[in-house]
Amino acid sequence: MAEQNIEAKLKNLLKQEKVQLWSPPYTDDDDQPGQMHMQELAQRYAPVLHLSVTELGGALESIRVQAVKRGKRNKMFRETSVATLELLLPRDSRKNLKGRSFLQTRLDVPLQQLVQRIREEFDLQHIKLILNGRTLCADQRLDEQGVKNHSKVMVLKVSDSEQMNKEEQEKKEQNESLQRTQKGFQILSERDGSEDPESVPYLEIADQKGNPLKIPHHEKKALILAMGLHERGRALMKKQQYDSALCHLLQADEQFSKCGSALLASVDNFSVLQLDIVWCYRALEALGCLEDGRGRLQRAEDGFLRCYGEQQQRLLRIQGNSGREDVLFLRLYLLQSLLSYIEGNDAQARLQLSKVESLYARLCPDSEKMAQLMALGFTEREARLGLRACHGELQEAALYISNRQQERQEVKQRERKKRKRRMDAISTLTELGYSRRDAARALHLADGNVDRAYNILLDSSQPESSNNNLEEGVGLENIDQLLYLGFQRDSSEAALRLTAGDVQAATQLLLDNQGVLSPELLSQPLSSLSSPSSEEPSTSSTTPEESELVNEVLEDIPRHEEEYLDVTLEEEGQLIATLKAYLNPGPVHTI
Numbered sequence: 001m002a003e004q005n006i007e008a009k010l011k012n013l014l015k016q017e018k019v020q021l022w023s024p025p026y027t028d029d030d031d032q033p034g035q036m037h038m039q040e041l042a043q044r045y046a047p048v049l050h051l052s053v054t055e056l057g058g059a060l061e062s063i064r065v066q067a068v069k070r071g072k073r074n075k076m077f078r079e080t081s082v083a084t085l086e087l088l089l090p091r092d093s094r095k096n097l098k099g100r101s102f103l104q105t106r107l108d109v110p111l112q113q114l115v116q117r118i119r120e121e122f123d124l125q126h127i128k129l130i131l132n133g134r135t136l137c138a139d140q141r142l143d144e145q146g147v148k149n150h151s152k153v154m155v156l157k158v159s160d161s162e163q164m165n166k167e168e169q170e171k172k173e174q175n176e177s178l179q180r181t182q183k184g185f186q187i188l189s190e191r192d193g194s195e196d197p198e199s200v201p202y203l204e205i206a207d208q209k210g211n212p213l214k215i216p217h218h219e220k221k222a223l224i225l226a227m228g229l230h231e232r233g234r235a236l237m238k239k240q241q242y243d244s245a246l247c248h249l250l251q252a253d254e255q256f257s258k259c260g261s262a263l264l265a266s267v268d269n270f271s272v273l274q275l276d277i278v279w280c281y282r283a284l285e286a287l288g289c290l291e292d293g294r295g296r297l298q299r300a301e302d303g304f305l306r307c308y309g310e311q312q313q314r315l316l317r318i319q320g321n322s323g324r325e326d327v328l329f330l331r332l333y334l335l336q337s338l339l340s341y342i343e344g345n346d347a348q349a350r351l352q353l354s355k356v357e358s359l360y361a362r363l364c365p366d367s368e369k370m371a372q373l374m375a376l377g378f379t380e381r382e383a384r385l386g387l388r389a390c391h392g393e394l395q396e397a398a399l400y401i402s403n404r405q406q407e408r409q410e411v412k413q414r415e416r417k418k419r420k421r422r423m424d425a426i427s428t429l430t431e432l433g434y435s436r437r438d439a440a441r442a443l444h445l446a447d448g449n450v451d452r453a454y455n456i457l458l459d460s461s462q463p464e465s466s467n468n469n470l471e472e473g474v475g476l477e478n479i480d481q482l483l484y485l486g487f488q489r490d491s492s493e494a495a496l497r498l499t500a501g502d503v504q505a506a507t508q509l510l511l512d513n514q515g516v517l518s519p520e521l522l523s524q525p526l527s528s529l530s531s532p533s534s535e536e537p538s539t540s541s542t543t544p545e546e547s548e549l550v551n552e553v554l555e556d557i558p559r560h561e562e563e564y565l566d567v568t569l570e571e572e573g574q575l576i577a578t579l580k581a582y583l584n585p586g587p588v589h590t591i
Contacts, residue, residue, distance in 0.1 A: 010056075077149045134250065227269060253273060275297075275328065334356045363388055385566060438457065442456045
């Protein structure tokens with residue numbers, strides 16, 4: 001890391017003085033260094049950077065060699081269209097390599113061809129390639145995905161290629177982890193709570209107090225998938241499986257991009273995700289991802305400002321305190337300090353690190369106070385978060401934890417009452433001869449109103465005998481909304497009939513079928529809700545495979561809503577000590 005710091009400072013000095021090391025008099029015609037002029041530069045810059053002439057001369061020569069090679073690679077690309085990519089390999093693959101790793105390739109070839117070459121040349125098996133924080137697709141060409149000459153491509157090892165035969169099945173399962181996670185949360189995101197939650201679990205988006213939020217269906221679907229992938233990634237981070245964690249986090253980032261900007265501005269999930277991605281870069285020592293990391297930290301800081309307000313005033317109004325969220329700012333400032341140091345900006349690195357140390361001293365809980373709170377029956381997490389929220393005040397922390405416990409109990413009681421009202425309403429409708437599944441679906445469409453649900457069930461059983469019935473059941477206003485979105489009238493009317501007049505569901509149905517409904521769909525009853533029937537269908541339409549996937553991903557959902565704030569600060573403390581050592585005056589440190 002110190003080498004990158006010195007190199008960045010030197011490049012800034014060379015740029016300011018417009019020194020071109022790849023040209024005479026610093027490089028001869030045979031690409032050898034101009035010794036006298038290079039020595040003069042080293043003697044001039046050494047006092048500025050507080051380094052010996054020998055140390056600085058070696059750093060200058062390294063930069064010169066890189067510049068000469070880059071010029072040759074540029075010429076090769078112009079003449080042959082063969083690009084040079086810098087590979088940011090996994091840590092264990094870099095151990096036996098000296099310097100950076102490069103690979104030449106044309107850009108009009110599919111990514112799979114590049115992946116195969118990397119596997120062969122670096123003895124890697126299950127890998128993913130990342131460019132600027134995006135996972136590259138194996139079936140697309142390099143140039144179609146923004147890969148250019150001199151692009152830095154991060155190589156993630158998804159599974160351990162060194163394990164032998166008996167581990168093959170485990171490797172396969174690990175490699176499929178991301179797909180299983182996506183599928184599980186995809187199933188959950190498509191559930192709307194219209195079935196019995198006891199047998200068919202579904203997820204609900206809630207605010208800081210646990211109150212459900214009303215979110216458009218398509219945004220809720222993307223948000224659930226994004227948050228689920230994020231939680232899976234965080235679970236892998238806790239196990240220090242940073243390669244797999246980063247794959248999940250980058251997929252979550254793609255899903256968040258499908259959510260509206262207004263929604264993302266009101267929650268901190270997206271900003272926390274940006275922090276987690278850069279934290280993985282740090283753990284993987286992927287210092288070449290500097291540019292992407294800097295952009296993500298800026299997005300995180302902007303997001304926290306929008307969500308929490310200036311000086312966290314909005315957070316204070318909502319929660320009454322901001323101590324718990326300070327751990328997010330500690331990690332933000334710490335990563336900003338790290339990147340500033342790598343960029344050669346020691347002054348900015350020290351400024352950010354001073355903020356970090358101040359927060360660190362305040363957020364590290366007193367072990368004696370922790371023990372006293374735990375002796376009162378509180379958990380370690382509750383004690384740690386309580387002390388941080390109350391700035392270390394023991395009595396206030398005990399009261400705060402008790403109040404939070406009571407708030408959570410009240411939320412659970414409201415949920416139980418809501419569920420009881422819903423089950424009673426379903427029973428009322430089933431007594432009228434409708435199936436439990438249809439009754440549950442109608443209640444969902446009617447936002448829990450029994451009378452409206454009954455009317456929906458009645459409308460669903462009316463024959464399609466005339467345009468009047470169509471207009472009454474489907475609604476001209478609803479048809480106009482779909483026509484405004486660009487769908488054809490016939491398809492719009494059919495979609496509304498199939499969804500009992502639910503505009504959002506009809507829109508999604510048309511989008512899923514590219515605006516044209518198949519004969520199989522049109523041959524179904526006029527509504528997904530059937531008329532009264534003595535036959536009782538199953539309350540759950542899930543398959544055993546779906547249930548297994550759902551239960552698997554539900555294990556990653558934290559049982560405590562503030563778990564993402566419960567950071568022990570052990571890793572942060574180690575990085576603080578490392579940065580302080582690098583920033584202190586003295587000899588150059590090496591990793």
